[in-house]
Amino acid sequence: MLGTKVIQKILRIDRVLKDYDQIEKSDDVQQFIQNTLSYYNINLEYIEEHLERISSSGPTVVVANHPFGGMEGLILPYLLLSVRKDVRILANPVLKAFPSLDSLFLYVAPYQTQEAYRNNIQATKKAFQWLKSGGMLVVFPAGEVSHITWNNWTVRDPNWSNSIVRMVRKTNANVIPMFFHNRNSSFFQAAGLIHPKLRTALLPSELLNKRDQTIRISIGKKISYAKIPFELNDTEIASYLRFRTYMLAQSPSKGAIATAFQKMIKAKKKMEVITAHRGTKLLITELNALPKNQKLDxxxxxxxxxxxxxxxPNILHEIGRLREKTFRRVGEGTGKSIDLDEFDQHYIHLFAWNSTRKEMIGAYRMGLVDQIVAEKGVKGLYTRQLFTFDEHFIQKIIPAIELGRSFIRPKYQKNYASLLILWKGISKFIVQNPRYHTLFGTVSISNEYSNFSKHLIMDYVKRHTYDQNLSQDVRPITPPKGKMKLKEMEESLLYTFIQEIDDVSEMIADYEVAYQGVPILLKHYLKLGGKMIGFNVDPDFQNAVDGLILVDLRKTQEKTLKFYMGKEGFDQFSQHHPSSQDKAS
Structure with a gap:
């Protein structure tokens, strides 16, 4: 008996038990957890709106990293119970110190004993049954606490058990990744290097030393059962779920978000007031005066x-006004009262108009490259302000149309028809002028994206959609600095699981606060077969990263061109470019 008390004192289990006696009890599990967190003065930092990512019903597995070995087993149910009540957790037996939570836990021991093995099998069976009944199950698939090793000094989970994959597969469960940004003490990490059992012995102490801490959690987007890559084997899928969880390490803290917001506010204070609308009548008068063939669709x-x-002149004024207004909303813009420059005078303006509401929807600026270079040289092209190139490069791509300064005003951005009508307009313009076969120009990545996201996009493009030949002829005026810095994750996983631009978009949507993924125009250009040539930082556009992209329509899929050009339009285009008919459909 004396030996047990001594061990409990050494391992500080006695202190955990004393704390439990002092915590105010409650029959409501969530209330008891709140009392416990308040007792230890633990604050939680997470984005409240992201609680909406948690499924309110149906079989769901929540996977998370395992940095503490105890406290996360209290924090996750506290958050999840605010969304749904049918929550169970596969948890470490150290939490038996809190018997008020017994109904919540299915205990899984990290010990390699026969008794632990038998108990773990029973807990796993109950977990399966719980999921099959439509419940939510919280799992820490590492099976042991995050730690450093002699081979790797980054605190992170070891490889995840593939048993979690079997649970998901057999119950048709969706998966929600969640990530804890904190870690156990340096003493805990060092002790584990001496012997793994020392880590286990120190878990009660680590539970206690979370007092007065702020623990930050990121909630990922739901990975629906249908989107889990079951073509992989179970070990690879477990690695994929671990990857999706650790990608949340890139999420900005609330402090970083607040700092970025303050910078944006300061930048906006320095901006000029946007010029006033000149009046709808002037716009309609100019619209009605245009020749019929200039209405494209x-x-x-x-x-x-x-x-x-x-x-x-008045429609162009409205385009410039709305450009600036739209770009400012995403952390871009010139900062001037209107976004018009010298290039607007010799470029063509393609714009979409709502005939019922009598207002502008959005616009593109188009430059006929061969004509502009013949009259003004390469400096007559807007892109030449951002990238250095000469007529040798131009000869490789003409006949080409430079596209840029595109926008869709915010009220129309959720309407797919807005972008569609603009792209059908560009396509119909090409049908009218079928000698042009190449589109090129810049696509912006706002400076409001995190550095990681910007570099992730650029890195993906350079690996998958870069034109190494043409890029030799182009140099950015202000090349982007730095490189992608992964937090707490192996770089090899990044390139294993990111193969498509939609994969990049899904990753970014998980941890970016203001954005739902990769910029829509970049995705659109790449799906047309676009090739990136280079990247430049534009100091006159709030330091947005501009990617110089080129789309050779002769290599775009036939069905895509027919969708935008129509069958007759495609036939006319193909007659000028016979090789385009040989494309894969």
Whole structure:
């Protein structure tokens, strides 16, 4: 008996038990956990809106890293019970110190004994039954606490058990990744290097030393059962779920978000007031004066036109005004009262118009490269302000159209028809001028994206969609600095599980606060077969990263061109470019 008390004192189990006696009890599990967190003065930092990512019903497995070996088993149910009540947790027996939570836990011991093995099998069976009944199960698939090793000095989970994959597969469960940004003490990490059992022995102490800490948690987006890559084997899928969880390590803290917001506010204070609208009547007068052939397409009340600057001084003023207003909303913009420059005078303006509401939807700026270079040289091209290239490069890509300064005003951005009418307009313009076969220009990555996201996008593009030949002829004026820095994750996993631009987009949507993934225009260009040529930072556009991208329409899939050009338009284009008919459909 004396020996047990001595061991409990050494391992500080006695202190955990004393603390439990002092914590105010409650029949409500969530309330008891709140009392426990308050007793230890533990604050939780997470984005409240991301609680909406948690499924409110149906079989769901929550996977998380295992940095503490105890406290996370209290924190996760506290958050999850605010969304749904049918929560169970596969937890470490150290939490038996809190008997008020017994109904919540299915205990899984990290010990290699026969008794632990038998108990773990029973707990796993109960977990299966719970999921099959439609419940939510919280799992720490590492099976042991995050730690350093002699081979790797980053605190992280070891490889995850593939038993979690069998649970998901057999119960058709969705998966929600969650990530803890904190870790156990340095003493704990050092002790584990001496012997793994020392880590286990120190778990009660680590439970106690979380007092007065702020623990930060990131909640990932739901990975639906249908999107889990079951073509992989169970070990690879477990690695994928671990990867998705550790990608959340890139999530910015609330402090970083607040700092970025303050910078944005300060930047906006320095910006000029956007110029006023000149009046709808002036716009309609100019619109009605355009030749009929400059109306390129119409879909219900959405119309698309092209015009020259001299034809539309007031419409161009409205385009410049709305450009600036739209770009500022995403951390870009010139900061001037209107976004118009010298290039607008010799470029063509393609714009979409709502004929019912009598207002602008969005616009593109188009430059006929061969004409501009013949009249003004390569410096007559807007892209030449961002990248250095000469006529040798131009000869490789002409006949080409430079696209840029595209925008869709915010009220229309959720309507797919807005972007569609603009792209059908560009396609119909090419049908009218079929000698042009190449589109090129810049696509922006706002500076409001985190550095990690910007570098992740650039790195993906350089690996998968980069034109090494053409890039030799182009140099950025201000090349991006730095490189992608992964937090707490092996770089090899990044390139194993990110193979498509949609994979990049899904990753970014998980941890970026303001963005739902990769910029929509970049995704669109890449799906047209676009190739990136280079990247530049634009100091006149709030330090946005501009990617110089090129789309050779002769290599775009036939079905895609027919969708935008129509069958007759595609046939006309193909007659000028016979090789385009040989593309894979």
């Amino acid at each position: 119409q879909a219900k009340d959405f119309e698309v036109y092209y015009a020259y600057a001299a034809q539309i």
